[in-house]
Amino acid sequence: MNILVCISNVPDTTSKINFKDENKSFDSNGVQFIINPNDEFGLTRAIWLQQKSGAKVTVVTVGDISCEPILRKCLAIGADKAIRIDVVPQDGYFVASQLSALYKNTPYDLIITGRESIDYNGGMVGGILATLLDLPYLANCIQMELEGNVATLQREIDGGKEILSGILPMVIGAQKGLVEESDLIIPNMRGIMQARQKPLEVLSAFSDENTSKVNIFEKPPAKGPVKLVDAGDIDALIDLLQNEAKVL
């Protein structure tokens, strides 16, 4: 079984976000990059399948050379092979179309994306990719069990969950629940050494199709100071919420 895990290179969750070139582009100066958390849950689930049934796990990212450290980290975590499609993403469709071309050259049994990336938060690459490939897509996947090519899955919905079945190949959007935080694999020295020997293939862009472009970024306006209410004066709080904020 061959699994493709799509990895997005994103700013660490505590990063301060800044822009440059008159707010036309993201300023990566001083920003630490990590594997998108949702993708790491997906990668961990893939590694379990590798350990249990010998699945082969390939990770792929669409991005320039600055994305290689996180691909090496994926290899140290246990992925067998990494692919970097050497082009700076333009939008979600652009990424999905690179990934779909990759799949058409080498099919996989299972494609794992994250529910969404924490940078642009598009929540779109998985759905677009699956539709381009005419494969089923399951968003917000919180459980996946495989038996042969039959998958039993769960999707988190508003107020609960859905239980589904489907047939591979398919695309899933991973999130917490698929594995837990405590299941995440911290690479050890051996993993890190082995990662250096594993293949990291660099491919050039397959196409140049996009559907949108970002014109400008903006930061939210600075917040005014908090209004403090005395702990003994709950009426004052209720009054503010009713008459000033008008939310009660």
Added chain:
Amino acid sequence: MSIVVFIESQNGVIKKSGLEVTSYGRAIADLNGDSLVAVVFNPEDTVILNSHGVDKIYSVNTSNNKFFNVDQYSSTLANVVEREGANIIIVSASADGRYLAPILATKLKAAYMSNVVALPSSFNPIIVKRSCFTNKAFNETESKKSKTVLSLSSNAFGVHEKASSPEVFEQKFSEASSSLKVTSVDKVIDKVTIADADIVISGGRGLKGPENWHLIEDLAEVLGAATACSKPVSDMGWRPHSEHVGQTGKPVATNLYFAIGISGAIQHLAGINSSKIKVVINNDPEAPFFKAADYGIVGDAFEVVPKLIEKLKALQQ
């Protein structure tokens, strides 16, 4: 031109998020002299749409298939969009809406923009403001396609009334083609969900243990609110994972967010800071949450919250 909105119902009743996308669609239609077309799935009746400015309704009955099916829903919508020649399609930020939107957009060869927070600033081309970097920033995105699918962030536009007298048509539900099938659904029905709530009451590690959660639940009950929690609280199993909000949990965009015994770590704030009004109750005046809040009480949750519940109950009588 026309604008198509996707409207969800629950037990036959049109959801508030459906009225939000309708209000947003109406505002666009008014700016451009367009007609507003609503596609409603399984409504008991559609009367409420007559007071939200809808010009035409397609009602879809999925009777022999009561579960959400992304493939069938998106194909059904795509059929209406093609027939109406619509150029803007609007869905809400519900779990189903965000699942369906990229698939629908790809079927329509349309551009897709998620996390939309305002009316388009231009229509030719379409340019909209979206939140990004988990609400730490916004961007203006320009569509390069003739059709654009927008998913509207919850509570970003609000619900606005306008009278109309729409014609109602039946729309056939498309056949299923995907191998993916829902076999069952496990859903709390008697509780307000985080996604639909106007008010969310959230508790953190400051509440000390699951046995104290009656404070959160009682406050939620008087306010008709949903309950939520910080990540460590769900990690420790005090509360179910579905209540975990923040950057790696559920996003919250409500009118009123109460944070009780939550410190206000950057990853927590990232997921909730698009809520309109934030109230913090924390016994540490230095807790970072006070910098992000609108109103705050420096005090012990175990003393403040019971008093708050009592006062609110008294008000309701």
